[in-house]
Amino acid sequence: MHQSKVVDHAALLAEVGQWARELGFSQIGVAGVDLASAEAGLLAWLAEGFHGSMAYMEAHGLKRARPAELVPGTVSVITARMDYLPRGTPPGWQAVEFDRLRRPEAATVSLYARGRDYHKVMRQRLQKLADRMAERLGPFGHRVFTDSAPVLEAELASRSGQGWRGKHTLVLHREAGSMFFLGEIYLDLALPPSAPESAHCGSCSACLQACPTGAIVAPHRLDARRCISYLTIEHAGPIPPELRPLMGNRIYGCDDCQLACPWNKYAQRASLPDFDARAPLTDPPLLTLWAWSEADFLRYTEGSPIRRIGHERWRRNLAVAMGNALRAGPQPAMEQALREALAAASPLLAEHIEWALRQGGPDAGSRNP
Template sequence: MKAGFDAAQLVSQIQVWGRQLSFSQIGVADVDLSSAEPGLQAWLSAGFHGSMTYMERHGMKRARPAELVPGTVSVITARMDYLPPSTPDGWAGQELARLEQPGEAVVSVYARGRDYHKVLRQRLQKLADQVAEAVGPLGARVFTDSAPVLEAELASRSGLGWRGKHTLLLNREGGSFFFLGEIYVDLALPATSPASDHCGQCQACLTACPTGAIVAPYRLDARRCISYLTIEHEGSIPLEMRPLLGNRIYGCDDCQLVCPWNKFAARSDLPDFEPREGLAASRLLQLFGWTEAQFLQRTEGSPIRRIGHARWQRNLAVAMGNALASSGEMQESEATAMRLALEEAVSAAQARGDETLLEHITWALGRTK
């Protein structure tokens, strides 16, 4: 380690470097997360993780940073705003209004641009390299939603925000439209102060959740969450859940859009998060028409690509079925074209032997006003 090293001064310098790398805030947490283990165990025991079996396999490793990366004694935490630079005023109301347009495809805001894993990981690694240059040999490993890490717990302990009743992190200056990342280091750094809870008596997120996935304040049943159902869940979407998805085809922002703190959500200065063509304000019919080759080409470098074309079509079929059954405004010509597209997709699904997709297409064709 280089002579004259001052840990507190280094943390201040890391925060400066973080801002230069477009991070909104940098904090430091210690690695004793033992007080979070009972809550994690209760959540797993209740089965709220659904088919995300890796959550159970990892068990308490999430709450034990030094077990995941031996030698870790501090965690540098980071958050990065992701609202696109071009986001207009009144954007939250506009997003909510899109949910009332049955023929429109709604993709969660975070997933419309470049894959956040790539954006954050590269910048976190640059930050880790800068720390190593300052202090000498350093054991460091970067993460962003990519390993058994209690991200929100580490972030809240280090002052990046507090856990909202929807279980996402909230920040007084930035709402909740931001990503989290971490650098596990074998360097003792002073922890930054945690943030206090500012949700008060507000119940907006619980009331807005279309599926009732927020079963109690600070308690989420992922099995009912639209983000889980459209992204993480590989099989058949439960019948009772399908009508509740509406026209959401990848993720769901409802609990964030109604949160009063998101009037402070900040726009990113990175063009990476600008929406790609086809992932904002597109019609369901248009996206359902993408071939697998078109899907792969248009989602290259996007987080959406990971679900694959078949699951993409599964989600779109559900949304199209909901559109056909909706009393919302949609031209009859578009409804007719939807039915024809679904009917044509039946034979393609049969030819591929994709029983899951076939089931959802058949369900959609059975939906009528």
């Protein structure tokens, strides 16, 4: 454990906060490693099967709540948040997003995924922050994480003053809403924990009411198996047919619970250009994205978090959205494009295309592959 010299913790954390802002972070905090009080909730969530097919959640079990088991020697955790709303986000952006959700022929990609993959941005900058600390203190044991290991990120963030857990389970900050990423540095340096922030949701239930699939089954309880973010990103197989009509035109992730949250009127724009929206993902028609070959998909999603789901899952999601558009009204070009793709489609994709065609009317999906 690194305690070779006396460290003025207050001065060090003031410096680390300054370095963090220079690197594009909005805030840092410090959490202890005793998360025992979170273990019962984690086990109950797993027991309910709310993690769906994310088997790694169960495989890691309580290691998520035990930082010193994940990285031996860890005695404190620096948490960092980074705002991600694209720099050019207009005032009233929630209304813009809700408007797109009402346009069946448009495609909706979650705001966080329209720019560069945050895993890369956050990890590189957290490592730079740790390097700056090592220059100041000498070598110390550490490891950086951002959504990349069995880490209870929201728990650590809320314990370290980054905000409180909203009823949608995301962390909320009074001056930044919830539109930010979280990252951590596990370290063998004992630092005093930051003061946690009290909760400010009150009797508001906007997020529960806004969820298209009812995935927020109770305040602070999310059934991932019903969550559109999980279904479009984490889930590899067929999307349950009963949930498909509820997905609308959401093809990668879902922001509805955040769009409805009153605290997001305070959401901050990113300080980094990395999260600027890429042109093909700002307001694309479903048909334009459906026309992408696999090579197009790989080219347009290079450096993007979207690339990890692969072309087949991308088209599976698009097929569901196109089916929902066909239900909303005649879309001859869309129907033709779906039919033309059927012969070459994998079994997974073909099943979703056939479902989509059936949404257009009693005869729309009658042609067998």
